[in-house]
Amino acid sequence: MATGRTERPTQRGRGIPEATVARLPLYLRALSALSERGVPTVSSEELAAAAGVNSAKLRKDLSYLGSYGTRGVGYDVEYLVYQISRELGLTQDWPVAIIGIGNLGHALANYGGFASRGFRVAALLDADRAVTGQRIAGMAVRHMDDLEQIVREDHVSIGVITTPAPAAQEVCDRLVAAGITSILNFAPTVLSVPEGVDVRKVDLSIELQILAFHEQRKSGLDPVAGPVPGRPSKPGERGDLPEVMPA
Amino acid sequence: MATGRTERPTQRGRGIPEATVARLPLYLRALSALSERGVPTVSSEELAAAAGVNSAKLRKDLSYLGSYGTRGVGYDVEYLVYQISRELGLTQDWPVAIIGIGNLGHALANYGGFASRGFRVAALLDADRAVTGQRIAGMAVRHMDDLEQIVREDHVSIGVITTPAPAAQEVCDRLVAAGITSILNFAPTVLSVPEGVDVRKVDLSIELQILAFHEQRKSGLDPVAGPVPGRPSKPGERGDLPEVMPA
DNA sequence: CCTACTTTGTGCGTACGTTCACAAAAGCCT
DNA sequence: AGGCTTTTGTGAACGTACGCACAAAGTAGG
Structure with missing residues (x-):
């Protein structure tokens, strides 16, 4: 999507x-x-x-x-x-930049599956000077300020965002400004991008929630009650609380 | 899906x-x-x-x-x-087991987003004795042989597979046998499971390939040629090689 | 109480995706 | 050469999903 x-x-x-x-x-x-x-x-x-x-x-x-x-x-x-x-489009080479070298970015940098099909990790970027300069998977982590140069010189068109959620939109805007037109987003946020830029999203938490939904249907009968925030007030319409009295 | x-x-x-x-x-x-x-x-x-x-x-x-x-x-x-x-189903607690503590499993164990919505990492498992016993995110990695016991005692119903692809189906079968009914699969394989078990798949490589497809449409005009494996022989039907002669 | 305004909930037309089922095409055997 | 088998490619039927547009239901103000 x-x-x-x-x-x-x-x-x-x-x-x-x-x-x-x-x-x-x-x-x-x-x-x-x-x-x-x-x-x-x-x-x-x-x-x-x-x-x-x-x-x-x-x-x-x-x-x-x-x-x-x-x-x-x-x-x-x-x-x-x-x-x-x-x-x-896998008969050509696709340089990829990973932005945000935390746990996940680190794991992706080392992930072999990337390289297999024409995708090449061209750069690892982070905004934190404590991280830049470190070598990961035989590659130096560079600072965000080098983004524009890297995109230009290495013809990077795909960016992978693995920053924390609050930073994602800003990073995204910078990627787009630098000329990147495809983004794979791991941060749990909705990114808004101009027309012509594709965003795909990978969200672990959402996948788990979908599983939980089906799991609930399987094990218990139906949704389980908990501490209910008071209804804004309105005559009862549907079983938000279980009916106890028999008809 | x-x-x-x-x-x-x-x-x-x-x-x-x-x-x-x-x-x-x-x-x-x-x-x-x-x-x-x-x-x-x-x-x-x-x-x-x-x-x-x-x-x-x-x-x-x-x-x-x-x-x-x-x-x-x-x-x-x-x-x-x-x-x-x-x-x-997020008003209840969902214990989750992560199987395969490599790069990705490691990153997921440390990933905060898990814990947020009722999901709790209940166990980290690996088949490699060189890994078991290590402490990750304040939690000891246990051996696959403890799977059945863990599932039983902690009421785990969701498993996350982060093993290499070749091991995934076997691990999956073991999870199912142990009573797990929902699986989040990060290994690049199609898992086959009996009826009643839900599988969701997260595949970085596939996401990138979909991006590459659209990227290709944007930048170049259409698919790019490369070393073509000889057609099995059959009269030409469609432009697998670019037409060079003008009509 | 009545009028004006806001926003939900949904009926309906359209587009998209999936599956069945079968004709057309190709190979194989006698 | 002809008939039999296999397997593709696709027309057609069905089901799901999307988004417009509007009536119904509520609030607010005089």
């Missing part, structure tokens, strides 16, 4: 649906695994199983890219890897 | 739409901020702006919980905080 002001219901023109784009990386990963095992071709049924989706959905998704399968046989693994990579 | 075999298009019965559930934590966060600032009431317009959504959508979302607003006035902040918390 590209939050912010970048409302784009579905890609215009040639248009690959957003939902499909979100699944392509999934297919790509499954295909890479097959490729490493030396599997030459794969059917939509098998690939769908590996990616955990419905096979009709997989075929329709792939059909947006072109007609890359062979009826009666399936898809050529290597060829499909290439086509998806190309569509996602 | 509850991956795995737990297909549940929309909640049955009283049913709050899944898309709405995913937004409730967002509203809750915005409301908490208002609450801290001592704001007593808020209109759908204001709250929607703070959460970064359309106000009609916000009102519709809230209407699934009940009729908690006052026309001409807005919503009582405290009261709405309580109602959303209750619906999400």
Whole structure:
């Protein structure tokens, strides 16, 4: 979900649906695994199983890219890897800057999964002079003041925000001003950005809350009561307190 | 997205739409901020702006919980905080176990955002004896063999998997066997789980790939060519190689 | 009490996403 | 060469989600 002001219901023109784009990386990963095992071709049924989706959905998704399968046989693994990579833009190099080198930024800097698919950590940045200069994952942490220069020289277009929430919007504005047009935000805040800038959000707390919702439905019957802040006053409409009297 | 075999298009019965559930934590966060600032009431317009959504959508979302607003006035902040918390199940305590204490697990253990909303890190687990016994965030890392006991004694129902990908499915199976019914998976793998277990997935690499896709559309015109694995052979159907000759 | 204003809650049209089901295409075997 | 099997690609039906726009319900002021 590209939050912010970048409302784009579905890609215009040639248009690959957003939902499909979100699944392509999934297919790509499954295909890479097959490729490493030396599997030459794969059917939509098998690939769908590996990616955990419905096979009709997989075929329709792939059909947006072109007609890359062979009826009666399936898809050529290597060829499909290439086509998806190309569509996602992974045939080129994407320098990434991580801003905010706390616990999470530190972990991401060391995270191998980044480098795998054309993403390269080009810079680690922090506003705190106590942190800048430290070496992490073989890389010196630089000060925020160097941002503009780094973006310019290394052609960075993707920024990852791992600052505390209160600093996120300000950092975001600076990134945008420096010319960054895609942001992955780990701070628990809604970022507002100008048109043309994409923001994606990763929020651990939200994921847990969604799990808790379903967990509650499973274990107990329904929402559990606690200390209730007094209703602003209004005749009862719905069971905010359990009905004790039988009808 | 509850991956795995737990297909549940929309909640049955009283049913709050899944898309709405995913937004409730967002509203809750915005409301908490208002609450801290001592704001007593808020209109759908204001709250929607703070959460970064359309106000009609916000009102519709809230209407699934009940009729908690006052026309001409807005919503009582405290009261709405309580109602959303209750619906999400945050009025109770959710012990969480983190499995796999590498870079990411380490960062999550220290992450404050966890504790905030009724989530409590109850245990840190790892299979590597070189790691177990270490103290992280004031908590001893315990061995996987203690899993069953911990789940039983601490009533843990949510597990967070931060192991390397190859270990994830096996760890997942063990969690499920031990009685855990909700899993937050950070490992880049599709987990398969029995019915009744919810899995949510957080995948940095996928988020970056989605950003790269849009970034490519913005900067260059369209996908960029690279070393092309030979087509399995089939008459040309679509521009996998750029047309050089003018029409 | 009556009028003017504000803001919620929702009916409705539209767009998007998912799944079924099947014709068309390709390979394989006799 | 012809028929049988496999598997893709997609038309069509269904369900979900979004956002406009407005009636209903409330507040405020005279």
